[in-house]
Amino acid sequence: MTVSDRWLLPDGVEDILPPLAGQIESLRRDVMDTCQRWGYQLVIPPLVEYLESLFTGTGNDLQLQTFKLTDQLTGRMMGVRADMTPQAARIDAHTLAQEGITRLCYAGHVLHTRPRHMLAGRTPIQAGCELFGSQSEEADTEVIRLMLEALRVAGLPGIHLDLAHVSIYQSLMGAADFDAATEAAIFDAMARKSVPELDGLLGECESGSPGARLRDLARVSGGREALAQASEILKGFSDDLDAALNKLSRVSDMLAESYPEVSVGFDFCELRGYNYHTGLVFAAYVPGHGDSVAKGGRYDAIGSDFGRARPATGFSLDIRALVSLGQRPCEIPGAIWAPADADPALERAVVEQRSAHTVVRALPEDAGVDPRNRGCDRQLVKRDGTWVVESLG
Numbered sequence: 001m002t003v004s005d006r007w008l009l010p011d012g013v014e015d016i017l018p019p020l021a022g023q024i025e026s027l028r029r030d031v032m033d034t035c036q037r038w039g040y041q042l043v044i045p046p047l048v049e050y051l052e053s054l055f056t057g058t059g060n061d062l063q064l065q066t067f068k069l070t071d072q073l074t075g076r077m078m079g080v081r082a083d084m085t086p087q088a089a090r091i092d093a094h095t096l097a098q099e100g101i102t103r104l105c106y107a108g109h110v111l112h113t114r115p116r117h118m119l120a121g122r123t124p125i126q127a128g129c130e131l132f133g134s135q136s137e138e139a140d141t142e143v144i145r146l147m148l149e150a151l152r153v154a155g156l157p158g159i160h161l162d163l164a165h166v167s168i169y170q171s172l173m174g175a176a177d178f179d180a181a182t183e184a185a186i187f188d189a190m191a192r193k194s195v196p197e198l199d200g201l202l203g204e205c206e207s208g209s210p211g212a213r214l215r216d217l218a219r220v221s222g223g224r225e226a227l228a229q230a231s232e233i234l235k236g237f238s239d240d241l242d243a244a245l246n247k248l249s250r251v252s253d254m255l256a257e258s259y260p261e262v263s264v265g266f267d268f269c270e271l272r273g274y275n276y277h278t279g280l281v282f283a284a285y286v287p288g289h290g291d292s293v294a295k296g297g298r299y300d301a302i303g304s305d306f307g308r309a310r311p312a313t314g315f316s317l318d319i320r321a322l323v324s325l326g327q328r329p330c331e332i333p334g335a336i337w338a339p340a341d342a343d344p345a346l347e348r349a350v351v352e353q354r355s356a357h358t359v360v361r362a363l364p365e366d367a368g369v370d371p372r373n374r375g376c377d378r379q380l381v382k383r384d385g386t387w388v389v390e391s392l393g
Helices: 020-037 051-055 060-064 085-096 137-153 166-175 180-191 195-202 210-217 224-233 239-258 319-325 344-354
Strands: 048-050 067-070 077-080 102-109 125-132 160-165 263-267 280-285 294-298 312-318 335-338 359-361 376-383 386-391
Touching: 020 102, 020 125, 020 137, 020 319, 048 051, 051 060, 051 077, 051 085, 085 102, 085 125, 085 312, 125 137, 125 319, 137 239, 137 280, 137 294, 137 312, 160 166, 160 239, 166 180, 166 210, 166 239, 180 195, 195 210, 210 224, 224 239, 224 263, 239 263, 239 280, 312 319, 335 344, 344 359, 344 376, 344 386
Parallel strands: 160 263, 335 359, 335 376
Antiparallel strands: 048 077, 067 077, 102 125, 125 312, 160 280, 280 294, 294 312, 376 386
């Protein structure tokens, strides 16, 4: 690497500079404050952990997204977190080990081996909430409500929410007699919403069979009419699928009443995540942005791998992405300029002003500098022996 190249950063990795850094930090604080007002307690998981805990119960996708390194103290393999949800599950199951309901929230950088899509970076600032200890529908709706509140804080317009239930896919696949390779191909085609590929894989399935129902279901998406179509396709298959469809209906009714400005749809190809979801899943979108801006769902299986089976549901979002997409006003107040003067009275005035305002103290090298170029709109000036604040005009 030449001297001129030393400043280069890896692809997908960036510095965040003023004023964007201030806007991101302001939103992070407001999202975390919102979560804590709902009773969620802040946790700060470590940036690296042993691979066994990072990957417990999460499936292969998360492993592919995780940078791996060797611990020089123990020789064991560690990973830089690519998702904080498994860390929250470990904290609930092992570190805290509380009885009853536990609500946790978090915010921090994660690192991905590859960006999620062409316009994404590899170092998202992930924030989210996890609710442990409840299998109830009320827990699911609380988490969805809180996610929508976080998006409202971010100033995102025109939110669309997709609902799905992964047990529908799991039940159909469990009843079908496919080999492992075919199952993997079907999952991949479903996740990419490739109907032609699914037709090729499932085209010979008999009418009414699990494969045929799955093929027909892949064509269904939209509003309430999509839910009715899915109910017809899955009619008579199992009580579990009826229960999943009824849950989707009740949750959508609740959201329509509480958040009439949010459009709600159903996508039965929805298999996003790291393969650890077990029930209701959801994702929020905004116009003009193809990827979800927030997503989550139920994942009841992870805690058992940490020695304590706990039902769980939660959501996560990327603070950096929300700032770029939102219409959130973020006014950064101007600072007060204090001249380079050795007067003890000036020092006392600076201390007093800093209790409520930003004060930039001039250094000898600042001679002749316009305070406006330092983000100041006021200055301390001496009038009749007293230092007072005046506008820079």
